[in-house]
Amino acid sequence: MAALGEFELIHRYFAAAACAAPVPGVARGIGDDCALLQLPPGEQLAVSTDTQVAGVHFPDRHDPFLLAQRTLAAATSDLAAMGATPVGFTLALTLPQADPAWLEGFARGLDVMARACDLALIGGDTTRGPLNINATVFGRLPAGQALLRSGARPGDLLCIGGPTGEAAAALPLVLGERDPNGEGDGELLARYWTPQPQLLLGQALRGLASAALDVSDGLLADCGHIAEQSAVALLVDAERVPLTAALREAAGERALQLALSGGDDYVLVFTLPPAALPGLQASGQPFHVIGRVAAGSGVRVLDRDGRDITPAAAGYQHFGGPDGQA
């Protein structure tokens, strides 16, 4: 009865893009007042919400195809950090106008990352306003097996799922402060725009890792959450922090600093009882041991001689401002 507004058309566009095939855990997707999720007995649902704001988390000038991938990956990384198996997501999209080219690119990028993560779009809300994208993601896992931040114990190994610092090193490229030059810069940009949530690693860590989270605010800052919630100290061996060739090339002497205090990495950091090491190695998932857990508090970086070389400012504030996630 009501004429279809342009935003209603957007809704239909994404609804059509939503996975029509039956998805385990999704009893009803888009199209009614609520979506309905249903899990097998004995499973829990992991839920996380993440907002990306133009001018804060990404530049006003951006490629919507890449932005959509980055937005969904950033949210889904929290599922990986709990060891959850992805189920679906809701998308709340606030747009200044309905630009068909932007929407087409965004929907395409969303589809790429949703398929890569095995996530179904189950609901959404489209509103007019300054560009703001919220994704709330849902995953499932056996009750009691979620990877928490609070279980690290002295003697555990400190591990990371992949190199950090590349997304931070990409910022001058993302902001247009310098032009990409060569293969290395392409790698940096890919790490910034299309991070791949470490879902398989997270699932492999269930029953093995004593604590885990994903690195979004910088390795040291996020290690601080484990240290605080587990009431332990985390000691990082600077020499063992992986630095990629692309990062070394772009950042030179600042490579280690970016790897420690950059952000937007979306790799998992976790603690592992030494007895669990062979089991994790057998999984074939990539990881690096970068330090250990000790009694005490806080996060310290040690050089090869055991001297404390912890940088003074460890936090990361994206490029436009700080935020906090619960």
Place this chain on the structure above:
Amino acid sequence: MAALGEFELIHRYFAAAACAAPVPGVARGIGDDCALLQLPPGEQLAVSTDTQVAGVHFPDRHDPFLLAQRTLAAATSDLAAMGATPVGFTLALTLPQADPAWLEGFARGLDVMARACDLALIGGDTTRGPLNINATVFGRLPAGQALLRSGARPGDLLCIGGPTGEAAAALPLVLGERDPNGEGDGELLARYWTPQPQLLLGQALRGLASAALDVSDGLLADCGHIAEQSAVALLVDAERVPLTAALREAAGERALQLALSGGDDYVLVFTLPPAALPGLQASGQPFHVIGRVAAGSGVRVLDRDGRDITPAAAGYQHFGGPDGQA
């Protein structure tokens, strides 16, 4: 290790406000990468996401205490429309700055509505940017008992959970175009700022109603969704549409028009097989029969002589622009 930014403080503020007591269905609330929900076997989780944008859904000048209530109520109304029992919600808050007075009022309003709806704050994300508030709400209900939009059948009664039009009649007051004057205007403002989701009515409708949704975009526009998804016609008897004294006083001859095509009402509209009428009456929940379901398509308004008096424009576009919800 990282210095606490002001937005981290906000996060802690809301985390402290989150319900610390055990909540059925919430295995883990705020504090890790994800919240964890767990339902008894045989239950489904209803999920809905709703965004409110400054200058679109509410005025830039507003009372944060009222805004928080309205935001959470608007989202929770979708749980009522499915017949779900509330569990919890995530809050994604984008704020231009961390204003302590605004935050204090907003947190207080959130707490009031969360208690009224029996919802626990289970997670969130706080970012800097133009004011934008997203709530994703979670409810539970027995598998297969959700109230959908698609079950209306010819012969069913068309019913509404309460009067409509008052929130639309409040708009000149909300926008400061006229000053409140008397008790009636107070009622209109309360309907706009603090709608009460009809959760008990929704739960009472389980197993009785053939279709249901909540009226957010205007009675006729939302009836159109039931008509379309059930492939029936809905006939509204103009005489039976409830008009409150406050609405009549404020809107005069436009009262019926606002009741039919206003918006932001957040009452339930539903269809009911006549045989289910005594059962619903016995529940003690308030409702009005306003018409019936017939074979055909679309929504029509009839006067006492059965003449078609359907208004031409039935949609509602809030006060700043259209949007679409999935």
